[in-house]
Amino acid sequence: MKIVVCIKQVPATSDAKIDPETKRIVREGIKAVTNPFDAYALEEAVRIKERLGAEVIALTMGPPRADMVLREAIAVGADRGILLSDRAFGGSDTWATSYALSKAVERIGGVDLVLCGKQAIDGDTAQVGPGIAAQLGWAQATYVMAMPQVDEGSFTAKRMHEDGWDLCRIAFPAVVTVVKDLNQPRIPTLKGRLAAQKVEIPTWTAADVGADLSKIGLDGSPTRVVKTEPPPARNKETLRIEGSAADCAAALVRELRQKSLV
C-alpha cells in the first residue's frame, strides 16, 4: 500500500498580528511548525504501515524551508518526503493548492490513500483535503475520528458530525481528513531526528509534476484577498465579581438577567 500524508507548515501560534502600516501579516519572529492536525494524519499512516506494511510519503507544498516538516515526518516513521516548491505556486488559494498537491500525488503514482489534517490552523478552511479528492475524482471521508478497519482493498472510517457520528466503508483510492481524536502521535526519538536531518529531500517544481500554469499561483486561484483588517475590538471593561459564593452567584445571575441572556 502507498500512503501520502499532506503536511502544511504553519505559524507556531494563532497569535499572528498585522502590521498597522502595511496591513500585511507579520511573519517575522514567528516559528513555523507542522500543522497540528497533520500530526494525527501522519501517525495514522505510520500505524497502518506497522500493521499492514505500506510506504508512507510525506508531501508538502511551500517555500524551501518547509523541508523541516518533512524531516520531522521522517523522524516519526515516514519513508520519504517530497517538497513541492516553485515560485509559480506562490499565492495559491485552496483550489490551486489542491490542484498542485493532486498533481504531485499523480506523479508519485500508485497511491491508495491520501491523509490530510481536518484543517490548517492558519487558513482554517478545511477545503484542501476534499479539494484533492475532487481533483483526483476519488472518494473522500472528512472529520475522521477512527479508521477501525483497513485492508488492501478498502477501509472503514468513523466520521464526526455535530450530532454524533457515522461509519462508512470506502474502497481505495481515497482521501481522508482527520481530527485529533484519531490517535496519540508519537514523539520522535533523538536518533530518528538526527537521521532525518541527513535525508535527501527532493524538490519538485510545477514543471516536474506537469502542473498547468494557468491553474496555480495567484493567477490560477479563483479567489483573491482584496482587504485585510484587524477584527472588531472586543468592547468594554471586565465586570469583576468577588465575595461569597452566594453573593457572586446572585450578582452574576442578576447581570445575565439584566442583559436578557438567561
Add this chain to the structure above:
Amino acid sequence: MLANTPALRAEYRNVWVVAEVSGGKVQKVTWELLGAARRLADARSCELWCVALGDGVSKETAAIHGYGADVALIVDDSRLARFDDEAEAAALVRLIGKYRPEILVCAATTRGRALIPRVAVTSNSGLTADCTGLAIDPESGDLLQTRPAFGGNIMATIRSANHRPQMATVRPRVMNALDFDPARKGQSISEGLLEGESGAFKTVLEVFHDEENPVNLSDARFIVAGGRGVKGAEGFKLLRKLADAVGGAVGASRAAVDSGWVPYNHQVGQTGQTVQATVYVACGISGQIQHLVGMQSCDYIVAIDKNPDTPMMRLADAAVVGDLYEIIPAMLAELART
C-alpha cells in the same frame, strides 16, 4: 466556471442556499443563511433559491418558502438518507450546470465543509470558508466575503471576480433568520438523482445520534465550558446541570478532553471547534491562546476561576473570582429562585 467576461458572468443568475439536512429535516442554520442570502438576492434584484437534498425533504417546501426563498429546488431521494457527500456533490454540480446560480451559500458544518469544497473544485469555482460577512460590491456586483483568518486575529475580505458561481460557507449562529411567514409562497422544482451518482464511492454502515447531548456546540446559544480546574469527570456533571438549567451545551478545554473527562467532540479551540454562542461560561479554563481562538467571538463571556488574573479573566465580560464548586451550585440555586 471561468467567467472572465461580462457576457459569461451574465449567464449566471440568482442566489442559492444549500440546505443543511439531518434526518430528512432542514436545520435551523439554513433559515439563518436564507436570511442573509435574501439581502444578497434583493441587492442583485434576483431570486433566492433553496436547494434541499435528502430523504423526505419535499415535506420542507412550505418552511423553505416561509423563511424567505422564492424557489425550493428539491432532490428527495431515499438514497440520500445517509450522508453520501460524493453523491450530493455530483447532483449539485449537475444542477449548478443546469440552472447557473451566481452565488451559492452553504453552512460551515461538518457536512457542508465536506460537500462544498468538492463541488467548488469540480465546478471550477472559488470558495471562501466560514464567512462572517457577505455583501454585494456596489460597483462590480461581485460578492464580498469577509472571514476571520489566523485564529480570528485578522479579518480578510475575499472576492472571486472571474469565476461563477461565487461560493461561501457560513457558520451556524452568525447570520439572522427572517421571521417565519406562513403566508409566503413560492415556486418548487423537483429534481432526481441520476444513475451512478449515489453509492459509487461509499456505503454508510451505521449512524449514531448523540441523544445525551441534545444541544450541539455549534448551534448552542449558551455554552458552559470546563477546563483543568473542573478536576474530573464528576465535575462535568455539575456543568451539565448548569447547561441544562439554561438550555445550553457543554464545552471543554483540551486539558479536560485529554484527561478523559469529556469526549473530544466537546473540545473548543484550535484543535477542537470554533463556537459562536451568545453566552460562554468558562469554568476553570485559564484561557491559553489555543483555547481563546475557538471562543473569543462569543458575544458575552463569563469566567469563573480561583485565580483572578488569568487571560480568560481579563478577556471576560464578567469575571467571577472563586471556586467553581461553590459558585456553580450557588448559581443553580439562584436560577431556580424566581
